[in-house]
Amino acid sequence: MTAVWSDCTIEQDWQAYSEEEHAIWRLLFERQQRLLVGRACREYLEGLSGLGVAADGIPDFRRLSEILDRATGWRIVAVPGLVPDEVFFAHLARRRFPSTCFIRRRDQLDYLQEPDVFHDVCGHVPLLMNPVFADYMQAYGEGGLKALGLGHLQRLARLYWYTVEFGLIATEEGLRIYGSGILSSAGESVFCLNDPRPRRLRFDLRRVMQTRYRIDDFQQLYFVIDDFQELFDATCPDFAPIYREIATLPDLEPTTRVDQDREFVPWSRKKIGPRISAAQV
Numbered sequence: 001m002t003a004v005w006s007d008c009t010i011e012q013d014w015q016a017y018s019e020e021e022h023a024i025w026r027l028l029f030e031r032q033q034r035l036l037v038g039r040a041c042r043e044y045l046e047g048l049s050g051l052g053v054a055a056d057g058i059p060d061f062r063r064l065s066e067i068l069d070r071a072t073g074w075r076i077v078a079v080p081g082l083v084p085d086e087v088f089f090a091h092l093a094r095r096r097f098p099s100t101c102f103i104r105r106r107d108q109l110d111y112l113q114e115p116d117v118f119h120d121v122c123g124h125v126p127l128l129m130n131p132v133f134a135d136y137m138q139a140y141g142e143g144g145l146k147a148l149g150l151g152h153l154q155r156l157a158r159l160y161w162y163t164v165e166f167g168l169i170a171t172e173e174g175l176r177i178y179g180s181g182i183l184s185s186a187g188e189s190v191f192c193l194n195d196p197r198p199r200r201l202r203f204d205l206r207r208v209m210q211t212r213y214r215i216d217d218f219q220q221l222y223f224v225i226d227d228f229q230e231l232f233d234a235t236c237p238d239f240a241p242i243y244r245e246i247a248t249l250p251d252l253e254p255t256t257r258v259d260q261d262r263e264f265v266p267w268s269r270k271k272i273g274p275r276i277s278a279a280q281v
């Protein structure tokens with residue numbers, strides 16, 4: 001039985017991974033590598049290569065933490081699964097990213113409800129190499145502890161969902177992905193950029209906090225930022241008065257249209273990711 005410490009962390013026990021588990025990692029990694037060139041934002045791809053999270057197999061968190069620590073002062077801590085909110089926020093506030101250790105089974109390559117080590121390490125960790133994003137995640141952890149105390153966690157959780165997990169970023173080369181929930185999903189990596197059905201709105205803090213999200217299918221709505229500094233600046237103000245304001249407004253569905261919505265309009269269709277055939281997905 002693995003010991004669980006009071007901060008909910010465990011040992012990763014890297015030696016214990018089987019060859020099959022490393023093989024599943026390689027499969028997922030190689031597939032995403034092919035898809036993410038021209039789709040993931042530059043900061044993500046740079047972080048990934050900076051970490052040397054290679055196609056070799058499930059990485060050893062100790063090695064990753066050393067590199068990450070030198071770049072931005074973040075470390076990875078191993079956890080058994082989803083941890084209580086206050087524990088999760090407290091880790092982020094101390095620049096520690098809680099990552100699961102287990103990897104999905106071969107029959108779950110495309111879909112998994114809970115985070116696994118591929119989502120956590122390949123999806124989240126590379127962006128922690130970026131100084132601005134690294135600060136945003138720490139601020140989010142501090143904001144989480146505060147929101148818990150104020151009773152507005154649901155509004156703050158929506159911000160995490162629509163940025164950290166499912167955010168898009170407008171670059172000169174075209175629309176790109178920075179949300180980890182997309183980056184670790186082959187299907188959604190293509191869908192979020194190439195499919196005409198989901199809406200893509202300019203990031204708006206209040207709109208995000210008002211909007212529900214679905215966890216059981218591809219998103220019907222994405223929010224687009226211009227850069228991480230915009231995100232950091234927009235989320236810097238004290239949220240206490242904003243929470244009080246939002247509390248008086250109705251919740252919105254992802255499909256709801258509001259007059260103030262600012263649609264993201266790409267310069268040309270060509271700029272939205274490269275075309276890809278179904279066979280490659």
Ligand code: PHE
Pocket residue numbers: 136139140141142143144146147159235236237238239240
């Ligand atoms: N500014 C927020 C607050 O006062 C904290 C926060 C920062 C939350 C960044 C999320 C992201 O609560």
Ligand code: FE
Pocket residue numbers: 115119120124165180181
């Ligand atoms: Fe996640």
